[in-house]
Amino acid sequence: MEHTEFNKELLSFLNASPTPWHAVETMKATLKAAGFRELDERQEWALDSGQGYFVTRNGTSIVAFRTGSKDVTTSGIRMVGAHTDSPCLKVKPNPDLRQTGYFQLGVEVYGGVLLNPWFDRDLSLAGRVTVLDSEGKVRDTLVDFKKPIAFIPSLAIHLDREANNSKTVNPQTDLPPVVMQVAETDETSFVDLLKEQIAKESGLAVSKVLGYELSLYDTAEAAYVGLRDEFIASARMDNLLSCYIGLQSLLNTSGDEAALLVCNDHEEVGSVSAEGAQGPFLSAVLDRWCGAAKARAVAHSMMISADNAHGIHPNYLDKHDQNHGPILNQGPVIKINHNQRYATNSRSAGVYRHISDELGLPHQSFVVRSDMACGSTIGPLTAGNLGVTTLDIGVPQFGMHSIRELIGSEDGYTLYRVLTEFMQREQVL
Template identity: 40%
Template sequence: MNFPRYSFFIRRQVQYQKNVEGFLNFINKSPTAFHCVDNVKKTLTSAGFKELRENEQWNVEPLGKYFVIKNGSCLAAFAVGGKYQHGNGFALTATHTDSPHLRVKPVSKRDSCGYLQVNVECYGGGIWHTWFDRDLTLAGRVFFRKENGKIRDHLVHINRPIIRVPTIAIHLKRDTNEKLEINKQDNLQAVLALKTEEELNKSTKKDETCSTEKKSGSEAKKHHSQLLELLASECNCQVDDIINFDLMLADTQPSCVGGLNNEFIYSGRLDNQMSAYCAIEGLVKSLDTLPDETFIRGALLYDNEEIGSESAQGAQSEFTQHILRRITRDEHERSIANSFLVSADMAHAIHPNYSSLHDRDHQPSLSDGGVVLKTNCNNRYATTAFTSTVIKEIARLSNVPIQEFCMRNDMPCGTTVGPILSSRLGMYTVDVGAPQLSMHSIREMTSTQALEHYLVFFQGFYKNFKQVHNSIEH
């Protein structure tokens, strides 16, 4: 006996289940914007899309399927209609890949009261009390130097709980339930391990640690050795080969279906990875009608929406215009893609009478600290892990020391022309400066050593940029 309506219902339920499972699988593998874009890339490649490079010539043709990636965290995908002609226009969707999170600072090494801690920065407008007492891990990307001298990046997602931000016991803060106050600088620092474990490791790895610090300079002094060893293991490289990283704290509890009738999805990052997933799936599944299409279909996945979109990979950048204009014009955008901008503006040296106004791990010195590399994950500075990797390599080849600056979490951060130029031009940008005191006074001060480092740095930039640029693998 035939029950067509019942068969349709069964088929629909099966497809519904596959859709839910597909999304959960996607979002569980996307703890960061970098992982999200990497997973989208795999989906598009499987569907026959071809990756285009910003610094290469393009040949966009009808029925062609393409995608472009920026910074590893922004992606633009396009499918050209079989009947498309120049001037017909585009049918676009736009989403974003980022979500509020805690991010590891450029100098993360902390120890207090017998605990090893990781210094973190707040990205976006998160509800930070929900990050307490969660079993957290680390995810992101690591830049390291290969044996042949090439530089590459590797996605990491530590598959176990290794970090936690514990709450204070109610016995020690009786008004917690009546008045919840979080000092983002002091109360959100994450616990990585017990200090006694580090001491035990030091006894067996003393020689290795000394060797590592000699080879990798100050990197081994900025982060706990155990953390660097874990990252090296994930990347299958040596600790002293690690140059830099973008690391975020991420929940280890997987996204899942819940509710009495399984009617809910419990997950982080629904805003806005759910939109990103659906936009890409919609584009891929519409390909069967592409031969008759007269438009170019596209999906734009931006990064940094949660913090204002003003970045080279944000929606306020020229990235989208570059992509669209290259359908008919190429050379200008190729030049932009191969360019690099150093935004130079003086930096705040540590003040002996106001040292508490600096993050204790980011205190630029006027003596022998070197050129200041400025980082702010809310994009008040344009520096990214990639652009700072480039500048650290240039500084290394130029024999110029680099010191890190990152603002306290509980104080507003100033800005420079860097974010503006980065977003308007769609150009890779880094923010640096020379340390000084009495900024904006009629009589300011710096040091002769700072001047010397600054002069050598700029000369080294012009001489060594080509070598570093050519060493980066794509």
């Protein structure tokens, strides 16, 4: 895959994936088109050599893998991990709010959201809805309103003269978005609006809405930014970018070596769930693939946890260690923390640097300032669960956890090239 095509498809993937459910559906379609076979956790598996497979859990996490042509017990598995979720605002179960003729929705903050950028944006709504259909069956369906339907208006500076000096956000009272105006006699509920949208999107006749998991999102599409198109801006770059890179790497390997991609949900809230990295999903897949030889296979394996890194901000240079300030478009960032917030060790970092150097590609290193707390990823959780040698790496970005984030337009492709080589390398450890 060439650089221009890589970024073009990246923009399409980001635009098509407003929620983890939509991201996984997009990945599933891509894998099926490439000849990967879908597995069902409820059924027996019979895996063939040299074949690609994938399995999902909850519709928000996915494991895709190539079995390779060799004995996985002695050749090991080249693994890449990412996560499908991003910080956002989710609609509450009983969200209807009516005030002075405006219909608003109560929302809950998901993950560590930068809240101020959510004001004054054209917002839409997407996610999964569980319904009772006209035949009395419980089923799930995806919805995406696509057009702007909501807006969280700022309070005018005339009414808050200190807004530029001390802007704080109360998630309970400041964030409910305006979605329409209603007369006092109008009894339309949010559930009524959902039924209308489901009928419009899928033609499904819904007798009752039983539950939903819906997120607001910015309708502005992913786009190049910069006088020379040096950057790409989008929502949910953390961490759909890594999902896309991992997927393209898996698809473009030779297929001779055993390789795997796992994209977990719920990383932004701690990963403790059935489909999160601290849950049993990946381990269960490996049990069924490797059987009694799992421990030996894992001992020959390596995991690269791909999750975006903090690029050094030119307006806030003092927020970075002076020797570890990653620059956009100067290569992926090896993330190191000796307190195990990242799982990188000298061996896993060495493997990546060696492959990158062989390809003549740049790489950087990140260590958080010694007087600041360090974030984390699925890397330490996966390493702890499986006992697999792990590297934490990511593309440097600005605006992490904002409604819109920025990366260099070169770095994603650079990481893709290294991960593709990693996934098809005969010997990793």
